[in-house]
Amino acid sequence: MTTLIPGMATRTPETLTMASALNAAIRDAMVEDPTVVLFGEDVGPLGGVFRVTDGLYAEFGETRVSDSPLAESGIVGTAIGMAMYGMRPVVEMQFDAFSYPAFQQIVSHVAKMRNRTRGKIQLPIVIRIPYAGDIGGVEHHSDSSEAYWTSTPGLTVVSPSNPADAYSMLREAIASDDPVIFMEPKSRYWSKAELSLPVQTAPMTSAVVARDGTDVTLLAYGPTVKTALATAVLGAAEGLSIEVIDLRSLSPFDDATVSASLRKTGRVAVVHEAAQFGGYGAEVAARLTERNFFYLAAPILRITGFDIPYPSPKLEEYFLPTPDRILAAISRWEWN
Amino acid sequence: MSLNVESTRIPTVLAPPPLRLIDDAGHAVDDSQTGGFELPSHETLLSLYRQMVIARRFDVQVTALTRQGRLATYPSALGQEACEIAAVACLDGGDWLFPTYRDSIALLTRGVKPENILASFRGDWHSGYDYHEHRIAPQATPLATQALHAVGLATAAKLKRDSTVALTLLGDGATSEGDAHEAFNFAAVWQAPVVFLVQNNQFAISVPLDKQMACRTIADKAIGYGMPGYFVDGNDVAAMFAVTSAAVDHARSGKGPTLIEGLTYRIEAHTNSDDPSRYRNAADVDVWRGRDPIERLEKFLVSEGALSEADRASITEEAEDVAAATRACMTVKAVVDPLELFDHVYANPRPALAEQRAALAEELADDEMSAER
Numbered sequence: 001m002t003t004l005i006p007g008m009a010t011r012t013p014e015t016l017t018m019a020s021a022l023n024a025a026i027r028d029a030m031v032e033d034p035t036v037v038l039f040g041e042d043v044g045p046l047g048g049v050f051r052v053t054d055g056l057y058a059e060f061g062e063t064r065v066s067d068s069p070l071a072e073s074g075i076v077g078t079a080i081g082m083a084m085y086g087m088r089p090v091v092e093m094q095f096d097a098f099s100y101p102a103f104q105q106i107v108s109h110v111a112k113m114r115n116r117t118r119g120k121i122q123l124p125i126v127i128r129i130p131y132a133g134d135i136g137g138v139e140h141h142s143d144s145s146e147a148y149w150t151s152t153p154g155l156t157v158v159s160p161s162n163p164a165d166a167y168s169m170l171r172e173a174i175a176s177d178d179p180v181i182f183m184e185p186k187s188r189y190w191s192k193a194e195l196s197l198p199v200q201t202a203p204m205t206s207a208v209v210a211r212d213g214t215d216v217t218l219l220a221y222g223p224t225v226k227t228a229l230a231t232a233v234l235g236a237a238e239g240l241s242i243e244v245i246d247l248r249s250l251s252p253f254d255d256a257t258v259s260a261s262l263r264k265t266g267r268v269a270v271v272h273e274a275a276q277f278g279g280y281g282a283e284v285a286a287r288l289t290e291r292n293f294f295y296l297a298a299p300i301l302r303i304t305g306f307d308i309p310y311p312s313p314k315l316e317e318y319f320l321p322t323p324d325r326i327l328a329a330i331s332r333w334e335w336n
Numbered sequence: 337m338s339l340n341v342e343s344t345r346i347p348t349v350l351a352p353p354p355l356r357l358i359d360d361a362g363h364a365v366d367d368s369q370t371g372g373f374e375l376p377s378h379e380t381l382l383s384l385y386r387q388m389v390i391a392r393r394f395d396v397q398v399t400a401l402t403r404q405g406r407l408a409t410y411p412s413a414l415g416q417e418a419c420e421i422a423a424v425a426c427l428d429g430g431d432w433l434f435p436t437y438r439d440s441i442a443l444l445t446r447g448v449k450p451e452n453i454l455a456s457f458r459g460d461w462h463s464g465y466d467y468h469e470h471r472i473a474p475q476a477t478p479l480a481t482q483a484l485h486a487v488g489l490a491t492a493a494k495l496k497r498d499s500t501v502a503l504t505l506l507g508d509g510a511t512s513e514g515d516a517h518e519a520f521n522f523a524a525v526w527q528a529p530v531v532f533l534v535q536n537n538q539f540a541i542s543v544p545l546d547k548q549m550a551c552r553t554i555a556d557k558a559i560g561y562g563m564p565g566y567f568v569d570g571n572d573v574a575a576m577f578a579v580t581s582a583a584v585d586h587a588r589s590g591k592g593p594t595l596i597e598g599l600t601y602r603i604e605a606h607t608n609s610d611d612p613s614r615y616r617n618a619a620d621v622d623v624w625r626g627r628d629p630i631e632r633l634e635k636f637l638v639s640e641g642a643l644s645e646a647d648r649a650s651i652t653e654e655a656e657d658v659a660a661a662t663r664a665c666m667t668v669k670a671v672v673d674p675l676e677l678f679d680h681v682y683a684n685p686r687p688a689l690a691e692q693r694a695a696l697a698e699e700l701a702d703d704e705m706s707a708e709r
Contacts, residue, residue: 037495063495069525074484074518081488081502084473087495089488101514108478109485117474118463119680154681177683205684252686 013196019189021163022052022128024197025170026090030060033088036174039066040075040092040128049094050130050189072102076127080109083123090174096131097140103148110179111154125179126170131159132223132273134187134320136313142186143310144274149181150251150283157251158204159183161225163193165248168201176204183250185223207254209261213243216330217261217268219284221247224271224321231323238327250280258284259292266297269330271321276304298333351552354599356569357578360627362635373578378642384425384573385637386651388417388630391441393655394450397662398440398457402608406666408459411438412604415571418629419535419598421445422576423503426584427471434473434486434504438535442505446470450658451665460670479510483519483532490523490530490587501587503531503580509540511557512548520595524561529587532595533580535570537602542615558595570598571629574636601627674700 016024030036038056040048044067047054057065068075072093079089093099099106106127114122133142149157156178160166166184173180202208210225211232220228225246232242243261247254262268268288270281281302288300303321311319357365357375364375376384395414402410413420416438424445427433435442440453448465455464456475467473473489476482486504493500510516511534523530534554538545551557558565564586566579576598583594601624605612612621637643678693 037492069518069521071518071521073515074487074522077481077484077515077518078488078491078522081485081490082492083488084485085489085492085496085500087492104478104515105481105484109481113474114683115680116462117467117680118461118676119683120463120467121474122683156682156684252688255687 010196010198013194015192016163016167016195016197017189018160018163018166018184018191019050019052021167021193021195021197022170022184023054023056025167025174026053027056027059028198029090029171029174030056030064033174035086036088036090037064037066037082038090039068039079041068041070041094043067043092048092050186052128052130052184052189053092072098072100073105076102076105076110076125079125079127080105080113080123083125084121088124088126088174090126090128093127093129095137095141096129096143096145099127099129099145102127106149106155106181107152111152114178115154122177123179124174124177126173126182127179128182128184130184130186130189132185132187133310133316134223134273136316137186139310139312142316144272144305146183146250146272147274147278147280150280155179155181155251156205156249157181157183158249159185159222160248161185161188161210161220161222161246162191164195164199165201165246167195167197168199169204169248171198171200172204183222187223188226191226202248205249205252205254207245207247207249207257209243209257210246211242211244213241213265215241215265215267217243217245217258217265218326219245219247219258219268219270221250221272223273227321227323227326228271231326234323234327253284253287255287255291258288262288262292263295266295267330267333268296269301269303269326271303271326273305273320275307276302277307279304301329301333303329352567354567354569355575355579356572357574358572358632358636360632362632362639364636373575373582376574376577378637378640380425380577381574381633381637382642382647384421384577385630385633385643386647386654387421387425387445388573388633389651390655390658391417391421391444392630393659394444394662395441397659398454399604399608401663401666407454407457409607409609410440410457411607412602413438413441415603415624415628416535416537416600417441418573418576419533419570419600420505422573422580422598423505423533425577426581427501427503430471430498430500431584432471432473432486432489432500432502434482434489434502435475436479436482436505436507436510437475437477438507439475439505443470443472443475444658446472448472449665450662451668454662454665455670458666458670460672480506480513480515480519483510484515484522486530487519487523487526487528487593490528491526494527494529494590499588501529501531501584503533503584506532506534507540508534508536508538508545508554509543509548510534511554512540520557520561520563520593523593524563527590527592529590530593531580531583531587532593534595534597536597536599538600539602539606539616541606541610542612544615553597555595555597561595563593563595565595565597567597567599570600571627571632573629573633600629
């Protein structure tokens with residue numbers, strides 16, 4: 001599935017974390033396209049609080065990489081103006097819950113500008129949001145805000161789960177003429193892979209089968225892909241063949257790949273960290289049921305965070321979906 | 337126990353008189369009182385007068401059309417012509433204007449056709465004009481959001497070493513919004529070539545300025561951000577033009593942003609769905625009618641011998657032509673294509689939208705068939 005980008009020199013294979021793969025993606029995009037600019041709080045000399053922008057300030061200078069005042073609405077709002085003048089801004093929200101001050105700019109302008117101007121103004125902006133928990137973060141540092149963005153028409157919302165996808169999907173997001181909410185699972189920043197950059201994985205808007213199986217389909221994205229894969233290993237030990245699909249793109253939703261898996265297994269569970277009520281899993285379950293009801297052997301399940309604000313670090317292990325909790329949930333289906 | 341707000345408030349310091357070049361009676365202000373700003377030439381003032389008269393005629397016409405029920409809504413700028421026209425007059429063709437929903441006459445003055453300005457107020461697409469051709473951003477309804485877009489665009493121009501300046505229009509109510517403050521601060525820190533022109537028309541729908549802020553003037557806020565601020569008589573187009581032009585030159589020469597407050601008054605209601613008699617006195621409105629920006633300039637130009645009867649006749653004729661064109665465009669039925677609903681949401685096609693589009697197309701075909709039967 002991982003292929004080289006045609007025409008681009010291959011670098012020596014190296015061990016990359018997701019954070020360094022994202023860093024390489026921004027660097028390569030900036031080298032290739034002089035209109036790509038990067039800004040946000042702490043992205044300059046510090047290199048971002050997760051070091052995703054490490055070294056870019058030194059390499060490209062202050063005209064292309066700049067620390068902005070600490071104001072998320074301002075970061076997104078000015079990115080809009082820059083995009084209107086032919087730039088391709090990549091901006092960082094630093095932490096999930098810090099994106100909320102920018103909500104107005106994102107939903108009222110980033111998402112709608114193309115439509116309200118009948119395509120005359122398009123906004124090729126990437127809004128990077130480090131999101132989700134499992135890193136022992138204090139409050140306001142572990143939210144999963146994807147449902148807000150996916151229920152907003154006009155936005156493309158994606159989340160990589162591994163270093164190769166992180167590189168490939170971020171390159172594609174920066175090249176896209178549509179605005180992209182790029183959700184980076186913080187707990188996966190330090191995950192590693194051996195890669196020869198540049199890599200090109202499946203198109204950003206498609207889901208992929210991360211592990212084949214025949215009995216159950218687990219739908220996961222971002223941080224929960226690892227959880228789902230661990231569940232599949234545990235399930236295999238119990239004789240259960242679990243297929244894991246990494247959705248990668250939350251909006252648009254890849255109906256074809258997911259429905260094909262559903263029609264094969266007949267049993268689907270969605271796994272995410274965000275709260276359940278009104279969450280992304282509800283949309284997935286409803287959508288799949290409408291299209292595949294007669295192929296379902298059991299109701300679609302959601303294994304998610306509880307319907308509570310993200311808890312304190314000492315309690316997050318009780319909140320996050322675990323392989324055991326997923327296995328327990330699917331074992332409650334009627335099996336025959 | 338109730339808190340007495342009045343007693344806890346810091347006493348308001350009296351605002352200084354706003355900067356003006358021509359006073360209410362139409363006389364040139366003494367040079368010692370003009371802050372170093374010079375009266376524009378007769379030729380410039382005559383041109384500004386002409387544009388204000390045309391804008392007023394358009395505004396009155398559109399308000400009339402709204403009262404006839406031919407437009408869904410229209411926020412009038414009657415009485416605010418001096419701010420609006422100065423904003424446009426000091427820009428070059430390559431500069432960008434970031435207007436609000438109330439700034440339709442600025443669009444008219446920058447060359448947008450009446451039918452295109454009114455497209456969205458008629459209930460059609462919010463895309464009546466070519467943004468790039470006119471260098472005007474879409475009129476913003478969420479308050480102060482467009483000020484940040486102006487800062488971003490101006491910064492991009494600076495990065496590209498273009499001489500482009502962005503001028504954004506805000507209302508007094510919008511300065512209570514966080515985005516206004518973020519825009520002022522970003523612009524000052526980044527030394528963005530942007531001009532913020534706040535039209536202080538003294539009401540945010542029904543809420544008066546003293547319930548929006550506790551400081552003397554909006555222009556005073558500039559000090560806190562580290563940029564020049566000017567408190568100007570917003571009904572004196574000579575002063576508005578002189579100060580705004582200076583701010584545009586300041587931005588273009590790389591010296592950064594300026595905040596200008598034009599003190600004016602909203603003569604009409606907020607929109608046709610609002611009843612101003614509930615929140616303001618008729619006497620106050622009369623006072624402000626007496627400070628009309630067009631009459632003031634007219635008195636000055638006449639006293640200077642710079643406005644002839646022939647000028648008046650040709651300006652009136654031009655204004656009536658614009659009004660006629662505005663009325664005429666209302667008789668043309670807007671053509672809408674329901675399937676266009678799906679066409680502009682994304683640059684990259686989406687299968688799910690294609691499905692919804694197909695479903696609507698099928699509904700429309702069914703409707704057509706049953707209509708034929």
